[in-house]
Amino acid sequence: MQIRRDLIVGAALTALAIAMIIQTQGFPRIRAMPYGPDLFPRIIAGGLILSAIGIVMEGLRSLRIKAAQDDTQVSPTSAYGAFAFVAIAALVAGFALLLPVMGFHIAAALVVLLAVPIFGGNILLALVLATVAPVVLHYVFYSLMRVVLPWGWLTPYAW
Amino acid sequence: MDILATLAIVLTPKILGTIFVCTLYGAFVGAMPGLTATMAVALLVPFTWFMDPVQAAAAIVATTTTAIFAGDISGAILKIPGTPASAAYVEDSYRLSQSGKPRTTLFTALFASVCGGVIGVAILAYATPALANLSRSFSSDEAFWLATLGLSCAVLVGGPSVPRNFASLFIGLAIATIGIDVAVGHPRFTFGNIELYDGVSFIPAMIGMFALSELLRNAAVGHQTPLVKLTVEPLLQAITAAGRSFLQHWKNILRSASGGTVIGALPGAGADVAAWIAYAVSRRFSKSPEAFGRGHIEGIVDGGAANNAAVAGAWTPALVFGIPGDSVTAIAIGVLMMKGLTPGPDIFNTDAVLVYTIFGSFLIANIMMLVTGGLAVALATQVLRVPRAVLMPLILLLAMIGGFAITGSTLAIWIILALGLLASVMIWSQIPLAPAILGIVLGRIVEDNFMVSMMKARGDLTEFFARDTAAVLGALTLMIWAVLIYRALRSFFQTQTPSK
Numbered sequence: 001m002q003i004r005r006d007l008i009v010g011a012a013l014t015a016l017a018i019a020m021i022i023q024t025q026g027f028p029r030i031r032a033m034p035y036g037p038d039l040f041p042r043i044i045a046g047g048l049i050l051s052a053i054g055i056v057m058e059g060l061r062s063l064r065i066k067a068a069q070d071d072t073q074v075s076p077t078s079a080y081g082a083f084a085f086v087a088i089a090a091l092v093a094g095f096a097l098l099l100p101v102m103g104f105h106i107a108a109a110l111v112v113l114l115a116v117p118i119f120g121g122n123i124l125l126a127l128v129l130a131t132v133a134p135v136v137l138h139y140v141f142y143s144l145m146r147v148v149l150p151w152g153w154l155t156p157y158a159w
Numbered sequence: 160m161d162i163l164a165t166l167a168i169v170l171t172p173k174i175l176g177t178i179f180v181c182t183l184y185g186a187f188v189g190a191m192p193g194l195t196a197t198m199a200v201a202l203l204v205p206f207t208w209f210m211d212p213v214q215a216a217a218a219i220v221a222t223t224t225t226a227i228f229a230g231d232i233s234g235a236i237l238k239i240p241g242t243p244a245s246a247a248y249v250e251d252s253y254r255l256s257q258s259g260k261p262r263t264t265l266f267t268a269l270f271a272s273v274c275g276g277v278i279g280v281a282i283l284a285y286a287t288p289a290l291a292n293l294s295r296s297f298s299s300d301e302a303f304w305l306a307t308l309g310l311s312c313a314v315l316v317g318g319p320s321v322p323r324n325f326a327s328l329f330i331g332l333a334i335a336t337i338g339i340d341v342a343v344g345h346p347r348f349t350f351g352n353i354e355l356y357d358g359v360s361f362i363p364a365m366i367g368m369f370a371l372s373e374l375l376r377n378a379a380v381g382h383q384t385p386l387v388k389l390t391v392e393p394l395l396q397a398i399t400a401a402g403r404s405f406l407q408h409w410k411n412i413l414r415s416a417s418g419g420t421v422i423g424a425l426p427g428a429g430a431d432v433a434a435w436i437a438y439a440v441s442r443r444f445s446k447s448p449e450a451f452g453r454g455h456i457e458g459i460v461d462g463g464a465a466n467n468a469a470v471a472g473a474w475t476p477a478l479v480f481g482i483p484g485d486s487v488t489a490i491a492i493g494v495l496m497m498k499g500l501t502p503g504p505d506i507f508n509t510d511a512v513l514v515y516t517i518f519g520s521f522l523i524a525n526i527m528m529l530v531t532g533g534l535a536v537a538l539a540t541q542v543l544r545v546p547r548a549v550l551m552p553l554i555l556l557l558a559m560i561g562g563f564a565i566t567g568s569t570l571a572i573w574i575i576l577a578l579g580l581l582a583s584v585m586i587w588s589q590i591p592l593a594p595a596i597l598g599i600v601l602g603r604i605v606e607d608n609f610m611v612s613m614m615k616a617r618g619d620l621t622e623f624f625a626r627d628t629a630a631v632l633g634a635l636t637l638m639i640w641a642v643l644i645y646r647a648l649r650s651f652f653q654t655q656t657p658s659k
Contacts, residue, residue, distance in 0.1 A: 005588065005589075009326075023347075023348060029343075034617070034618055035342065035614065037342050037343055037345045039613075041336045041347065044332045044333050047329040048326065048329045048333070050325070051322050051323075054322025054323075054325065054326075055326060058323075058650070058651065081379040084381065085375050089579070092555075095572060096559075099569055100569060111556055111559075112552045115551065115552035115555055116552050119377070119547050120381070120546075121546065121549065121552075125548060129553070137556060141205075141560055145205075145206070145208075146209070147205075147563075147567075
């Protein structure tokens, strides 16, 4: 329902604004200068609170005219959709954690191996892509573009 | 710098090769449903890191130009616009395709796009130096008002909900405050992480907001591109019919291309807004307005010309003021800054070659698009059969390596994740992304100039209006704020159902 969503968004924006204001209280000031590093973040926090009030007012209006329509595009509509969303986000976090340890080849192969079934591919396709994609991308980024991709566990075989 | 000198720079094998490859890349990404032109450019950025500035600018220009057109392909064949810029006339192009004319429709759109792009770059080449001359005398007051005006325009055209547009803008500005403060050099919101002292790295932020959020949406929604069964005309017959249709509507193209360029120059109003407005204007002046939305070519011609012209228009404020006209130019500014170039009025003195190369690249990319876009139309049904299970994991991997390549640190991947999730929440909350992007890009500029002006004026806000140009820009900004407040209040007190 629109009003519930608007209330959540309004509360989240207000919480963000309050957190910013609390953080700025620790910012230093120079005596000769009337304005410090806290001024701009506080203006932004004020803007966030005003936006939150506006969004909640919009929600109240939609409640009043009973015209609220749920046209969300990203909201996972099924349990699998929710799982796929969380799984992809977890894969990104996993890649960030594993890249320095395992190295690019293994971490990238794992990401592709797990991502292909999430996007509806079969295990054979996953195996083929997980073998080919890291090698090709490593060649493009490491050998051609000179990006220092970590070797991790494969360091003894690095070139 | 004359046109021959410009062409001498652009017509080198390196630049021509870059433009050719990028128009092919743009055609492919733009044609795939759900992959936007902005995402194409965001994924291109890691590669531009290893190019010289001229080549990098040419790559971005060529990719965007073709991706915006190629969005028409999946719109016409699947009724799923490849990019938001094709959404305005998707009903018409789909119905025409279903009636057995997919190639004629797409070639007409291609010719209109090319023509719109060329007109757009002509206006860009003419207007940009004139604006640069005007803006040379700007102080921190004018710079502050100009950036604020840009941000206000982004809120004005961002979406139907004013509070949500404002929320998006302030989220972007809040992200821009992360890092060392300009006034006293104090680290803000870095939570002890030294890598954040320079602020949130711009490119991982863009990749997160545009590429990862799309991937997450794709994973959650789980659409599979339907296989295409379509009757197609012979290629030559389609090109001839499209040529005739193009010539019949030359007035529409002129009108929509010039309008599209101006709309594109407004910060926040990108190719999609230009296409919607051009479509509406076309319907208003058409002899057969009742045919719009039922498979009428006129709206496609107008929308196609306008959205490609807007791509060029968006570069005007980006080059002259450092204020991006749309998300793509926001990324382009980030790329230029990474290469030590600062867009602004002096760019014509300091980096004239680059500016004229951008103009030249637009021209060549549009002409080359006749070939690569035509190829994409001819192979359209095959292009759209690339399985999602192959494409999406590769894009995911490319996005993460792209972020890592820019900073050499896994912090970039965490930024991609954080901003990808933030963008997903914003989409769920119906908060548009474009104002946030402009907030991230312009936040520092606004704050720096605001602080300098505050210190000069010792807190007296009337001093912000003391100089003539600053007063005009300030008055314009305040007028936009007044319009926004009026819109928000009117919307709240309206009793009938709001229109979408």
